[in-house]
Amino acid sequence: MRLDIEGVTVEAAGARLVDDIRLAVDSGAFVGLVGPNGSGKSTLLRCVYRALRPAAGVVRLDGDDVHAMAPRDTARVLAALPQESSAEFDFTVAEVVAMGRLPHPGRT
Template identity: 90%
Template sequence: MRLDVDGVTVEAAGRRIVDDIRLAVDSGAFVGLVGPNGSGKSTLLRCVYRALRPAAGLVRLDGDDVHALPPRAAARRLAALPQESSAEFDFTVAEVVATGRLPHRDRTAAHDREICAGAMERTGVAHLAGRGFLTLSGGEKQRVLIARSLAQQPRVLVLDEPTNHLDIAHQLDVLSLVRASGLSVLAALHDLNLAAAHCDLLYVIADGRVVASGPPQDVLRPDLLADVFGVRGHPVRHPVTGAVQLLFDLLPTTD
């Protein structure tokens, strides 16, 4: 399923937080949003997963305005993992993952259990099924919420900093899993090296606008890293995958 963001603008307190952003995620592609803190990435994603209605512009799923879809219909097409997720009640892990099945009308208990078990197995949380969600570590909670998103069986997955709280092994596991899922994925990523290794395309956002887009090796140039992120970046090639990776240091100061 194709996702299009067409001229989305968000305003608050007389200022444009997101300014006429246009981007596309082709069916099955993994597209990353990168940019400094406060650049508008999370605000844009909130418009995509219907938590926020833009002041202008449209978000389309295969041509349909996502904000015009009934909630259940939208949830069958698109799942989201926001940057901050909370639970008021101490559901078990299995119960949290099972909530991903709610948008599906034709579900049966046995079918739901099978799908949820598979999602928990794929994200490495099956052994936590009986644990209370509130007793988990931050990384464990994140993997459970990703399992819930997979159990939802969407066609588009929106992720806001999905590797938060994860150790390096689970960061790689989760992004590899998402990459192999076959879903259309739009993800805000803080770690530029993870973004370069896993994304087909990157959109760089600064001050609410897209300032560069394209394959990681074309976008993550030293001049852009200096202008947008305020660091000096040294691109190198990963010795196994060939993906561009970056070494960083501070920009030299001038007197």
């Protein structure tokens, strides 16, 4: 699956957190985002997995704008496991794995 980040800018509370980021990643490639704390790495990734909507620019998966895709369609091709997360619910590992199957009805 090809990932294209085209001119992504993120703003919050009047501050520009990420400015005009462009990145193209071919299918099967392995990429690392490297930078100091506060440089926008996590903010950019949040735009990729739809937790944030950029103020400008677009994130595309195989040519499709992820923010224009239906949530179920995005869930079929994209997943994220952030380093920091909090859960309000007490799920077992099996229940968390089973949730990953929700966008794939009829498949076991």
